[in-house]
Amino acid sequence: MRVEAFLRKRAAIAPSSTALIAGSERLSFADLDQLSERMAGTLSLQGVKSGDRVVLFMDSVAEMAIAIFAGLKAGAVVVPVNPGVRAEGLAHVLRHCLPKALVYDARHIKLCDEATVAASHKPLSIIARSGTLAPHDAVAFEACLETKAPLPAGQKNDRDLAFLIYTSGSSGMPKGVMMSHGNVDAASAMIASYLGNDDHDVVLSALPLSFTYGLYQLLVAIRSGATLVLEKNFAYPHAILEKACDEGVTGFPLVPTMAAMLATLKNLSHERLPPLRYMTNAAAHLPPAHIEALRALFPAARLYSMYGLTECARATFLAPEELERRPTSVGKALPGTEALVVDENGNEAAPNIPGELIIRGPHVMQGYWDDPVETARVLRSGPDGRGKFLHTGDLFKRDTEGFLYFIGRRDEVVKVRGEKVSPRQVDAVLSACPGVHEAVAFTTPDPIAGNRLDALVVPASPELTEQVLARFCKQRLPDPMVPKSFIFRTELPKTPNGKISRRLAAMEATRIV
Structure with a gap:
């Protein structure tokens, strides 16, 4: 279609029926x-x-x-x-x-x-x-x-x-x-299916329509007959929640930075919160504290953890009933698609062994515009030698039951004192530390260690100190993965799409030094 x-x-x-609400406009x-x-x-x-x-x-x-x-x-x-x-x-x-x-x-x-x-x-x-x-x-x-x-x-x-x-x-x-059109048709149908979207839904999106995650809020809503409430950004969460309540919003797509903002809100009346049926999260997994905060605010809402990328819109989702047992998993492949973890030789990796995630399905892109070399590099055959898989460049592992876990971008994994380090794994530990609102680990070149690992941290408590963070990390991470310094900030650098930027964090730290 x-x-x-x-x-x-x-x-x-x-x-x-109302298709779109944007500011004072209703179409x-x-x-x-x-x-x-x-x-x-x-x-x-x-x-x-x-x-x-x-x-x-x-x-x-x-x-x-x-x-x-x-x-x-x-x-x-x-x-x-x-x-x-x-x-x-x-x-x-x-x-x-x-x-x-x-x-x-x-x-x-x-x-x-x-x-x-x-x-x-x-x-x-x-x-x-x-x-x-x-x-x-x-x-x-x-x-x-x-x-x-x-x-x-x-x-x-x-x-x-x-x-x-x-x-x-x-x-x-x-x-x-x-x-x-066929790619988009397939992706939107899969998303609408697992979320159960229909013409009773009202979805509020504060994500840019230029961002794949935001664009599909519009496409899925139109396809399923739902109403989409557009917000330009999430700068004023109290006001957005008020509007969501007034409009009877049932679906709320999030990114981790938005969840972090919601987790800090105080004195919210449950009578003035929307009757959410579901929430979705993409970009990175949510720290347990943020999951608990969202559940406290919206106890009836089902929370879907997802993984996707521009090249296929969505690749996996975790069913809400699995969230308690696997809070860091992004679930399994979308219906009618395949998601495999392969080793450096292109063979399917054993359970719990890291490898590259590859994806095959009708929602995978046609290729890169005017770039046949890069297209051929990422769209190539998989272990079965048939068809083409999207080679994502992302490191994953799968457990014995087939659930997938995101480790990090392959090009983000660096060596610190001879050991391979994924900054995203460090992010996860930092975010779990009591008193941390948000955190991002990053590396910069070091003539002795090869790379130096540091972190920017947004504290949620005045009691949080560098010593507390160092002790927390040393108890949970091998020594090369413990940041050398913890730089406190009121907010983390972000891309125009609202994602926390590791590259900008490294640039900011370099200017400080």
Whole structure:
């Protein structure tokens, strides 16, 4: 099924049901369908053809959702880019995929101008909320929604590309992940299935729509007939919880930083908390203290721990009933997919032996845009010699019952005094220490030890000291994995997607030294 069919089908089944709530705006499925249809017509009139790229550089607002479905209806490849990136980051995307159109909010006019100059590529500009600020050669977003133009006829199928989603670039230059309509159809169906999403759900998302985890909140909600409540960020959790209560929110996707913020909230009235049916967590596993805090706030909610990456959206999930026994596991492969741990020779690793996670299924990407070498490196055969697996580059182990445990990125594992160390394992121990709100371990080059291990820590208690942390770690970790220093901070450095950044932590520590 093509992705725009999700919306068309729901608009036919329940046209007046609320599809989207963003700030003061409320759009029904019919509204979203009609507005995106009109914008798709405008894109076609402006020369956007099937296969052309349309870059969206916007916050998580109603216009972003409209533009996503408009691009798909026009037959274009939608390229969502996080509006938190700087001009050079946007320039890389423009230079790399050469979009026909760039849709953005008026507050980004200066940045987008800088990016197009740096990229030496100037696509059609469509600007939302521009007022009198729009350049003379730009099209106002609002005008796109007033035009009624037929969409050109043409052969379209689910093998066409739907999205080009750029990776964070944490392990090199950002790569464009090619997801076909069939890939997205398969992934969204699996997610909706294990979460049990239907038209009774109201899902609140404070995740960027440019982030795979956030984008699928929209796609799954539209597919299942649920209402999606969009928030631009999670800066004011009290206010967001109030809104979630008022809207009767039943689903709440989280990342660990959001869970950490919720764990510190005080004086919350249970009468003013939403009636959550489920919560999801991705990016990293939650410390036990945060799990306990979430359970205390939302005792009826089922908590799903998941692992995913841009190249396949989701790979595994842990059923909530297993969380008590396996709090650090990310579960097993999604239904209809395979997830194996393989050794350095490409053979399936024995239980509890670390290896690389590889994934096979209909939701795995088509490859990287204009990068056949990197595509061939990560999409290759597995132990059975048949088909292609996605080689994730992530280190995992599986227990005797087949449950998977994330160890760390292969390129994050370094040697400290001759011993292999995964900073993520150190993160987990630090986060379990009483009095720790958040923590991240990182390494920097050292002429004697090879690498030096340190940690940034956000304390939750004034009693927390470096001595307490060192003692806690020494009791639970081998000596090379005990950080040499613990640097206290009020917050940890994060990427535009809200993920804690190990690279930025190392850069910050270097400046301190």
